[in-house]
Amino acid sequence: MKTLHTDIAVIGAGTAGLAAYRAAKAAGKRALLIEGGPYGTTCARVGCMPSKLLIAAAEAAHNAAHTEAFGVHVGGEITVDGAEVMDRVKRERGRFVGFVLDGVENIPAEDKLRGYARFVSDTVLEIDDHTQVHASRVVIATGSRPSVPPPFRELGDRLVVNDDVFAWNDLPGRVAVFGPGVIGLELGQALARLGVEVRVFGVSGSLAGISDPQVRQSARKIFQREFYLDPDARVLETKRVGDEVEVRYITLDNAERTERFDYALVATGRRANVDGLGLENTSLELNVHGVPVFDRETMQAGDSAIFIAGDANADAPLLHEAADEGRIAGENAARYPDIRNGLRRAPLAVVFSDPQIAVAGQGHGRLIPGTFVVGEVDFSDQGRSRVMLKNRGLLHVYADIETGRFLGAEMVGPSAEHIGHLLAWAVQQELTVARMLEMPFYHPVIEEGLRTALRDAAAKLALARDALRNETAEQETA
């Protein structure tokens, strides 16, 4: 077995790993980038980019089929050529992956090592069975993979995950989607709009990461008008029959139904790739999911020389977070033991469904009951949204009663990707609702809907403060 010595070993050449490697090199250290799978990153190969390409095709089909309300009649039948759709998805995906590969190509050969890494100790890694790497510090950036519950595994090649969808040469006829999280909802709706017959089954009512019960209910109703979606499904049996998947379930109107599908697309969550790393050979403390306990400001695991970034730490499995975390981990690995807090941004998550979903700042589920007010706008009568026939959805903004500070928001509705950015920026700037209402709002724009929600929050803040004042006065006179 070969032996290599380096300052910093980075395990995984995805978004987080590449950022960590570059930060370590920029700090003047020797660094080794270890990759076991294909180069190209999850985001470009089988994540953010191909999913958005499929969604773009779906939007084109949907828009073409919904022009009549404007008095615009597109002649003839609208057809979707599945092979052409998938060809474009793969071609464009290839371009994005190509940019990443060019970047990897530019990394000196002596800094790259192929193979899967396992810890032998805190500072020694074994790469497959060919190399032992001695590193003063290690960055774990091994990403995540789809987590597939055991009963689905019996479906063999009729079970697909997101990676498989983007390898299709044509669109199938019928797909059962399990898991209406972000990935399941995005892919399920896109396939439905491309003419695939889709059923989406969930458990416990959760939907696309929305924690606000009213926003979730609004989203649920909107999507249910378009395709079969049961976030709280009672699936009785899933089995393979010939080349098909048979699903027996209780329908939304309480009848038992058995249907056959070409595939079961399982999107029931993702699992951090830390289970095969030999973490038992390290000094690291692990949480209940087997993920090293780490500091999200420094990425350091305990007080060790090991840092963990990106999906591998299961904290905020999003592309921009992986890039930030990778950079912080690389910088701190280079500085170790003199580590520093890195820049963490206000939380922002977007779901590219139609209408889109956004969660900015603190979502409803993280707020302390009784400490905040909820400002609301229902988009059904919002001017610009109605003009464009995009008038569906609900925005809730949350504000702190004591300080008037804007805390966060959840929404399903038009342009959520843009409104979400405005709101996350406001959270990071620590703006109050009053200060946000001093900002310009053009007319007629969807942001006027946001202003309505903020005004509603301002009015409720005034009421809540009056109530607090009265309560205090009563207590003082009692």
Ligand SMILES: Cc1cc2nc3c(=O)[nH]c(=O)nc-3n(C[C@H](O)[C@H](O)[C@H](O)COP(=O)(O)OP(=O)(O)OC[C@H]3O[C@@H](n4cnc5c(N)ncnc54)[C@H](O)[C@@H]3O)c2cc1C
């Ligand atoms: C379908 C889908 C859609 C998504 N859409 C979005 C989106 O719209 N917006 C967004 O922000 N995020 C999105 N994401 C999430 C985003 O893709 C991830 O958060 C991001 O790619 C994580 O980057 P990473 O560097 O942590 O992991 P990865 O890019 O997966 O890199 C990890 C690397 O580590 C390697 N590796 C693993 N174990 C070892 C080992 N033991 N030794 C050596 N190498 C190893 C792997 O082969 C892999 O190359 C999406 C994800 C999916 C699946």
